[in-house]
Amino acid sequence: MRLILLGAPGSGKGTQAQKIEKNFGAMHISTGEIIRENINSKTEIGIKVEKIINQGKLVPDDVIIELVKDILNKPNIKNNFVLDGFPRTIKQAEALDKITQIDKVIFIDTNIDATKDRMLKRRVCPLCGKTYADTLVCPNCNVALVIRSDDNEQTINSRFEVYKSQTSPLIDYYKQKKLLFKVDGNQNIEQVFEQIKCILNEGNI
Numbered sequence: 001m002r003l004i005l006l007g008a009p010g011s012g013k014g015t016q017a018q019k020i021e022k023n024f025g026a027m028h029i030s031t032g033e034i035i036r037e038n039i040n041s042k043t044e045i046g047i048k049v050e051k052i053i054n055q056g057k058l059v060p061d062d063v064i065i066e067l068v069k070d071i072l073n074k075p076n077i078k079n080n081f082v083l084d085g086f087p088r089t090i091k092q093a094e095a096l097d098k099i100t101q102i103d104k105v106i107f108i109d110t111n112i113d114a115t116k117d118r119m120l121k122r123r124v125c126p127l128c129g130k131t132y133a134d135t136l137v138c139p140n141c142n143v144a145l146v147i148r149s150d151d152n153e154q155t156i157n158s159r160f161e162v163y164k165s166q167t168s169p170l171i172d173y174y175k176q177k178k179l180l181f182k183v184d185g186n187q188n189i190e191q192v193f194e195q196i197k198c199i200l201n202e203g204n205i
């Protein structure tokens with residue numbers, strides 16, 4: 001199966017992609033993770049991308065497309081993957097069409113305002129840096145949690161802006177191609193995955 005997971009920040013794409021990998025054997029391909037790995041192991045592309053990110057800019061389409069193309073050409077991945085975090089723009093989607101044929105696109109539909117609110121309210125431990133949504137004290141360090149810094153608030157706001165302007169047009173793009181399947185993402189992880197399972201068990205992919 002060749003799948004794409006679409007959804008706003010905080011919609012749980014990564015979690016659901018992992019569950020699809022575990023239950024259906026499709027390789028979970030997270031472009032964010034691949035970029036981080038390249039930065040950490042200081043590959044040529046990693047060094048280039050790190051500079052771009054440090055300037056506060058978005059990684060250009062052609063760099064990400066090149067990375068994805070390399071991965072999707074691997075024989076063990078070619079026909080068996082779930083993309084998480086790619087495509088993020090129409091330009092990336094058009095490039096992907098030239099690389100492979102997608103079977104289904106699953107859109108995890110969430111209430112954007114509620115998710116954003118929840119992300120902005122998340123508290124972080126000043127000692128271990130872990131993030132918590134529903135407690136005021138870090139269970140590991142036993143110190144009071146703090147609200148994320150303005151810097152993070154700005155990052156969260158800009159992630160949602162980028163999603164609205166660049167990524168949400170993909171919903172119509174794939175709807176027109178009759179590849180889009182929508183699930184209600186305002187439920188718990190297991191309920192969302194039940195819906196995804198139904199979609200993946202339908203038809204031959």
Ligand SMILES: [Zn+2]
Nearest residue numbers: 125128138141
């Ligand atoms: Zn802590």
